[in-house]
Amino acid sequence: xxxITSPRVKAPSVRVGPLSTLxxxxxxxxxxxxxxxxxxxxxxxxxxxPIMFVLLFVFVFGGAIAGSTENYIQFALPGIIVQxxxxxxxxxxxxxxxxxxxxVFDRLRxxxxxxxxxLAGRVIADLTKxxxxxxxxxxxxxxxxxxxxxxPAGVLGATALLLVVALAVSWVSVLIGVIASEPEKVxxxxxxxxxxxxxxxxxxxxxxxxxGALRAWAEINPxxxxxxxxxxxxxxxxxxxxxxxxxLWAAAITVVFAPLAIxxxxxxx
Amino acid sequence: MPPAxxxxxxxxxxxxxxxxxxxxxxxxxxxxxxxxxxxxAGKTTTVRILTTLLRPDAGRAAVAGFDVVADAxxxxxxxxxxxxxxxxxxxxxxxxxxxxxxRLYHLGxxxxxxxxxxxxxxxDLTDAADRPVQGYSGGMRRRLDLAGALVADxxxxxxxxxxxxxxxxxxxxxxxxxxxxxxGGTTVLLTTQYLEEADRLAETIAVVDHGRVIALGxxxxxxxxxxxxxxxVTVESAVDLETVRRTLAPLAIGDVQTDAVAxxxxxxxxxxxxxxxxxxxxxxxxxxxxxxAGLRRPTLDEVFLTLTGHHTVEHTKExxx
Numbered sequence: 001x002x003x004i005t006s007p008r009v010k011a012p013s014v015r016v017g018p019l020s021t022l023x024x025x026x027x028x029x030x031x032x033x034x035x036x037x038x039x040x041x042x043x044x045x046x047x048x049x050p051i052m053f054v055l056l057f058v059f060v061f062g063g064a065i066a067g068s069t070e071n072y073i074q075f076a077l078p079g080i081i082v083q084x085x086x087x088x089x090x091x092x093x094x095x096x097x098x099x100x101x102x103x104v105f106d107r108l109r110x111x112x113x114x115x116x117x118x119l120a121g122r123v124i125a126d127l128t129k130x131x132x133x134x135x136x137x138x139x140x141x142x143x144x145x146x147x148x149x150x151x152p153a154g155v156l157g158a159t160a161l162l163l164v165v166a167l168a169v170s171w172v173s174v175l176i177g178v179i180a181s182e183p184e185k186v187x188x189x190x191x192x193x194x195x196x197x198x199x200x201x202x203x204x205x206x207x208x209x210x211x212g213a214l215r216a217w218a219e220i221n222p223x224x225x226x227x228x229x230x231x232x233x234x235x236x237x238x239x240x241x242x243x244x245x246x247x248l249w250a251a252a253i254t255v256v257f258a259p260l261a262i263x264x265x266x267x268x269x
Numbered sequence: 270m271p272p273a274x275x276x277x278x279x280x281x282x283x284x285x286x287x288x289x290x291x292x293x294x295x296x297x298x299x300x301x302x303x304x305x306x307x308x309x310a311g312k313t314t315t316v317r318i319l320t321t322l323l324r325p326d327a328g329r330a331a332v333a334g335f336d337v338v339a340d341a342x343x344x345x346x347x348x349x350x351x352x353x354x355x356x357x358x359x360x361x362x363x364x365x366x367x368x369x370x371x372r373l374y375h376l377g378x379x380x381x382x383x384x385x386x387x388x389x390x391x392x393d394l395t396d397a398a399d400r401p402v403q404g405y406s407g408g409m410r411r412r413l414d415l416a417g418a419l420v421a422d423x424x425x426x427x428x429x430x431x432x433x434x435x436x437x438x439x440x441x442x443x444x445x446x447x448x449x450x451x452x453g454g455t456t457v458l459l460t461t462q463y464l465e466e467a468d469r470l471a472e473t474i475a476v477v478d479h480g481r482v483i484a485l486g487x488x489x490x491x492x493x494x495x496x497x498x499x500x501x502v503t504v505e506s507a508v509d510l511e512t513v514r515r516t517l518a519p520l521a522i523g524d525v526q527t528d529a530v531a532x533x534x535x536x537x538x539x540x541x542x543x544x545x546x547x548x549x550x551x552x553x554x555x556x557x558x559x560x561x562a563g564l565r566r567p568t569l570d571e572v573f574l575t576l577t578g579h580h581t582v583e584h585t586k587e588x589x590x
Contacts, residue, residue, distance in 0.1 A: 016342070020375065027372040035360035038401045103356035107417065110320050112346035113373050 021114035028108070028121025032095065033128060046091070046129055047136040050084040054140055057204060065205055070145050077141040078158070078230040079203030081134055082223055085162045087194055088133055089169045092126045093186045096177030100268065119265075123170050130166050134159055138234075149236040158233040161246060165226055168250035171257035178264040198223050222249035271334065273298040273425050273456035274319060278328035281314050281480075288314040290480035291328070296458055296473070301451055303471030304460040305569065307579075311480035312460035313353060316429045319458070320350045333425050349418035349426045353433065355410035356417070357402050363389055363413050364398040370420040381420075388416040393442065408439045415443065419450075426450065428459040432466060444470060464569035474569075478577045492567045495575040497522060498541035500548050503561040507532045516551045520544050523575070532560075537567070 016024070036042055054077065062072030099105040099118075108118045138146070138155070148154060180186045200218055201207075207218035218224055225245040232239035274296035281289040289311045296302040304312045317323040319332055321341040330337045335344035357366050364385050371381025389398045392412040397405060402413065411434060418426060428447070432440045447457055447470055461467050467474045468488045476484040476491065484491055500520075502513055510527055513534045518525055523537040538544035541564045552559055573579075 023375065024373055027369060031358065031361065031365075031369050034365060035358075038362070039360055102359075103352050103354040104358055106317075106322050106352060107350065107356035107414075108373075109322055110345060110348065110350045111370070111373050112342070117373075 016114040024113045024117035025120040029124040032125030046133050050137045053080050073146050077146045079227040081137050082227045083198040085166050089173045090190050092170050093173040093177035094183045097183050154233045158230045165250045168253040171261045174261040274332050276330035279325045280327035299454050301457045301471045303467035303474040305467045306477035310477040316427050349423035351415045351418040351428050353429045355414040357413050359403045362399050370417050374421045392416050408435050425456045491572045497539045499565050500536045503533045505558040505560050509557045516555050
């Protein structure tokens with residue numbers, strides 16, 4: 001029989017130090033990422049929706065909207081990357097919701113680890129998945145004729161900006177993850193809020209074609225400004241204004257939703 | 270030696286519902302303490318407060334010398350918790366689940382792995398160690414969850430209904446583990462709805478109802494508290510039950526219980542042996558055919574019934590995940 005006891009772990013100091021916090025965060029990020037090894041389908045699921053959108057929109061609507069599929073993919077691909085990034089933040093909501101429902105969240109909270117580590121670990125893992133799905137959509141787009149006019153620097157810049165905005169939107173996702181009663185509710189939320197949000201933007205068609213009020217909204221919609229910024233960074237064009245607007249949106253979303261999400265999390269106690 | 274766990278006047282309300290209504294506890298180091306009560310009695314709320322997952326509205330509590338609110342950060346290094354629901358990650362293997370906990374305790378990758386293997390072996394999970402938990406049975410999950418609570422060998426262990434949903438073999442394994450841990454100096458607080466479990470494991474039992482302790486003592490003390498022994502008479506034919514009841518009622522010091530299904534009558538008495546002789550004499554005089562008659566100590570369920578007026582597990586089902 002194996003001994004059940006092992007040397008007692010020394011009590012850490014009252015506050016968890018920054019290095020420990022980082023290690024714990026990385027352990028918990030590892031936890032979310034190592035799952036992919038056992039469930040490779042998850043990566044495919046992450047990529048399936050954007051691949052469908054790219055193929056359907058480019059080939060079905062492309063000719064009608066932009067005259068040719070080549071012209072259309074150059075316009076729509078950056079927007080589809082943005083749309084996908086917004087949807088992908090829901091991974092955080094679903095994961096968090098599952099952890100809370102299953103008691104894993106409580107188990108982690110009963111451990112002598114930094115209070116921020118479980119959330120930070122999850123978000124880091126989810127941002128890693130974001131990079132993966134950006135790469136998939138971009139790769140597919142390039143196969144279909146999308147041209148990178150700003151080279152690798154543009155790709156890096158676009159990825160960085162997408163991650164910054166995704167991080168901000170993650171606070172919305174955390175809030176949903178905490179208040180939703182079950183993961184299915186998270187999906188319903190995605191459909192009723194994120195679908196209209198991403199479609200009332202310039203992702204698929206230029207906002208100039210839309211009627212008055214809708215057009216006004218589409219021009220300030222965060223999805224639109226981020227799509228403009230990513231378009232500029234990947235295929236060339238003005239970038240300063242849309243990047244600034246995107247960052248302002250990210251800041252605004254964080255200022256509103258981070259306190260709400262943190263409060264909701266605290267309420268769980 | 271100071272107690273490993275203390276609680277004084279803990280109160281917790283959820284809206285109008287009072288989950289805890291002045292809970293007091295004192296658990297000496299190196300002992301097993303059982304919180305016995307039905308669903309909704311406040312057992313889980315107590316455990317959640319003692320493990321820093323919930324703040325009490327009033328009262329105070331300390332575990333391993335650390336206040337559950339003011340010293341929560343330090344307290345967490347001294348406890349292990351295994352909850353009512355198996356808190357394991359479905360998408361990780363059993364080994365990975367335990368390694369994760371080890372790493373979070375900064376055991377290091379190598380030691381975490383070794384510790385995970387030790388615990389998997391101890392809980393008969395070696396064969397399933399490298400399979401995702403998704404495919405585990407309910408009992409396997411519970412065992413893995415308990416193993417997770419033991420990774421850092423905490424001096425104080427909280428087990429919230431640890432054997433709910435376990436098969437008899439897994440239950441025995443768990444009981445052995447608890448006995449072994451306590452022999453090694455660990456303090457264990459466990460909650461249970463099972464009288465048998467509290468009786469078997471816990472040195473001290475607190476009977477909990479409506480958010481407070483209504484009785485406290487060893488199993489024997491609690492049984493003594495409601496007085497005397499029980500004469501249990503089983504008859505051949507259920508038609509005799511009423512005769513038995515009527516004949517023996519004068520000997521009873523409390524409510525006579527009739528169980529028609531088991532053709533059994535239970536009578537609380539004092540001076541057990543003499544009362545049993547008297548009872549058999551009376552039944553023989555009435556011409557009742559007795560299949561079995563004996564003397565036994567009251568069960569904890571009877572203790573509970575006497576103290577609260579209701580059974581412990583009357584309306585609760587064993588939940589199996």
